[in-house]
Amino acid sequence: MAGAPIRISDGDDPRVAAFRSIRERDLVGREGRFVAEGTVVLRMLAAAHARPSGFRAEAILILENRLGGLHEILAGFPADVPVYVADRAVLNLIAGFDMHRGVLAIGRRAEAPDADALIAALPAHSLVLAACGISNHDNMGALFRNAAAFGADAVLLDATCCDPLYRKAIRVSVGAVLGVPFARGGDAQALLGGLTRAGFAVWALSPRGETAIAQIAPSDRLALVAGTEGEGLPPDILSRFHTARIPQKAGLDSLNVATASGIALYQMALLTGRIG
Amino acid sequence: MAGAPIRISDGDDPRVAAFRSIRERDLVGREGRFVAEGTVVLRMLAAAHARPSGFRAEAILILENRLGGLHEILAGFPADVPVYVADRAVLNLIAGFDMHRGVLAIGRRAEAPDADALIAALPAHSLVLAACGISNHDNMGALFRNAAAFGADAVLLDATCCDPLYRKAIRVSVGAVLGVPFARGGDAQALLGGLTRAGFAVWALSPRGETAIAQIAPSDRLALVAGTEGEGLPPDILSRFHTARIPQKAGLDSLNVATASGIALYQMALLTGRIG
Numbered sequence: 015m016a017g018a019p020i021r022i023s024d025g026d027d028p029r030v031a032a033f034r035s036i037r038e039r040d041l042v043g044r045e046g047r048f049v050a051e052g053t054v055v056l057r058m059l060a061a062a063h064a065r066p067s068g069f070r071a072e073a074i075l076i077l078e079n080r081l082g083g084l085h086e087i088l089a090g091f092p093a094d095v096p097v098y099v100a101d102r103a104v105l106n107l108i109a110g111f112d113m114h115r116g117v118l119a120i121g122r123r124a125e126a127p128d129a130d131a132l133i134a135a136l137p138a139h140s141l142v143l144a145a146c147g148i149s150n151h152d153n154m155g156a157l158f159r160n161a162a163a164f165g166a167d168a169v170l171l172d173a174t175c176c177d178p179l180y181r182k183a184i185r186v187s188v189g190a191v192l193g194v195p196f197a198r199g200g201d202a203q204a205l206l207g208g209l210t211r212a213g214f215a216v217w218a219l220s221p222r223g224e225t226a227i228a229q230i231a232p233s234d235r236l237a238l239v240a241g242t243e244g245e246g247l248p249p250d251i252l253s254r255f256h257t258a259r260i261p262q263k264a265g266l267d268s269l270n271v272a273t274a275s276g277i278a279l280y281q282m283a284l285l286t287g288r289i290g
Numbered sequence: 291m292a293g294a295p296i297r298i299s300d301g302d303d304p305r306v307a308a309f310r311s312i313r314e315r316d317l318v319g320r321e322g323r324f325v326a327e328g329t330v331v332l333r334m335l336a337a338a339h340a341r342p343s344g345f346r347a348e349a350i351l352i353l354e355n356r357l358g359g360l361h362e363i364l365a366g367f368p369a370d371v372p373v374y375v376a377d378r379a380v381l382n383l384i385a386g387f388d389m390h391r392g393v394l395a396i397g398r399r400a401e402a403p404d405a406d407a408l409i410a411a412l413p414a415h416s417l418v419l420a421a422c423g424i425s426n427h428d429n430m431g432a433l434f435r436n437a438a439a440f441g442a443d444a445v446l447l448d449a450t451c452c453d454p455l456y457r458k459a460i461r462v463s464v465g466a467v468l469g470v471p472f473a474r475g476g477d478a479q480a481l482l483g484g485l486t487r488a489g490f491a492v493w494a495l496s497p498r499g500e501t502a503i504a505q506i507a508p509s510d511r512l513a514l515v516a517g518t519e520g521e522g523l524p525p526d527i528l529s530r531f532h533t534a535r536i537p538q539k540a541g542l543d544s545l546n547v548a549t550a551s552g553i554a555l556y557q558m559a560l561l562t563g564r565i566g
Contacts, residue, residue: 261565276549289537
């Protein structure tokens with residue numbers, strides 16, 4: 015159980031300095047720290063403590079009238095995680111905006127695994143989502159939400175992807191960023207080469223892909239590669255790997271990358287019997 | 291071809307009054323008017339002129355250096371649609387925010403069809419997306435984008451849905467709001483009852499739906515019903531119509547409504563041979 019609630023009545027209290035002006039500070043370097051926002055995400059952060067995920071809570075800040083309803087979730091944190099409570103006026107003063115959700119935590123990722131280590135640890139039957147150049151935090155969060163929904167074993171992001179530990183990405187993912195193992199960094203070709211060497215059938219998703227996504231060959235180890243919404247995947251990836259398309263009406267803008275990845279992961283999970 | 295470009299050099303010029311402070315004014319009543327933003331949406335608005343859609347452009351306002359690249363699209367508008375051009379400083383002054391897209395139009399929907407008229411006009415083989423209580427403009431835009439991608443013949447929205455002609459919804463839909471026929475209003479039960487009487491198999495989408503979406507019976511006339519993200523569809527709808535689920539890993543938050551609708555429409559389009 016997390017620590018006994020500590021009441022904060024002064025917005026300048028140094029014990030809650032980490033929560034100050036969270037919206038602005040979230041944009042700068044954070045030394046592995048991240049902001050978890052809302053009940054669902056807090057629950058995922060508690061669950062991460064029970065796994066060797068490297069994610070830990072450093073402190074929790076809650077609107078006083080939310081405390082009663084969060085008892086069960088708070089029970090999932092270690093005793094050395096402080097729980098601060100404040101009324102709405104003080105909470106908004108600290109956070110720097112109207113925190114209507116009333117539930118905040120500062121988390122930290124101790125060690126960030128690299129892609130090779132993550133790939134080496136994958137089970138014999140695996141589904142992996144790889145992404146290149148995803149720069150929008152909403153799309154990043156949605157990719158993780160979809161990966162979790164369809165049981166992907168890992169998410170691999172190249173160095174040109176944005177940070178999934180950004181506050182908004184975590185929120186949009188409904189905490190899936192803290193649940194699905196991921197690595198971020200390196201070059202897309204190297205990443206996908208690593209998957210190929212590990213026996214993965216790598217399928218690059220493109221509106222002009224060769225194979226309809228429902229027709230791809232089932233494989234014990236499947237990887238889906240999603241690219242940026244505007245440009246799509248670069249030619250050097252489309253030419254080197256299998257390509258799959260989601261059939262759609264001609265002459266229209268392609269699907270949003272979040273929806274497209276959701277459809278492709280759904281179809282891959284169905285093909286390999288992960289869902290039924 | 292739209293009118294010859296008219297140069298605007300004063301942000302207070304009464305000819306561009308309709309474009310003034312667009313971001314704020316978009317939130318209030320607009321007498322059937324809407325704001326189309328960006329090249330892709332402008333193209334859809336031009337295309338709407340060629341159909342009996344009821345959508346018409348009232349005026350277009352463009353950043354001067356974008357004019358050359360828009361010639362082909364502007365050729366799709368009637369000559370009585372004025373085209374105003376301005377430099378960036380004047381454009382931002384008019385719009386009230388940094389209009390980096392540099393392409394704006396004021397559109398108007400002359401007549402808004404009611405659901406009964408829309409249903410009566412549907413072809414024998416039809417796919418319809420119905421939605422209840424969608425209050426988020428991003429989700430609304432995404433629903434239309436998905437409906438267009440999988441060839442839905444109409445979108446029916448109950449009275450508790452937000453307006454798809456809101457600027458952001460149109461933008462997120464990449465203009466699909468101007469392409470897929472839709473009606474908004476009335477009670478969800480009445481709406482779905484109308485579809486049933488017209489021979490539609492109505493499938494309500496829910497994480498606890500009875501039938502996996504890939505297993506639903508094909509039908510010449512299929513309707514998918516999507517509900518709000520938080521609450522989902524109300525019990526009186528789930529109990530009266532068929533229910534379908536998207537299989538996913540247990541114990542997780544359900545998919546985002548945009549992604550869920552995309553997967554369900556994809557699967558329905560595949561089942562009925564609309565895509566392949």
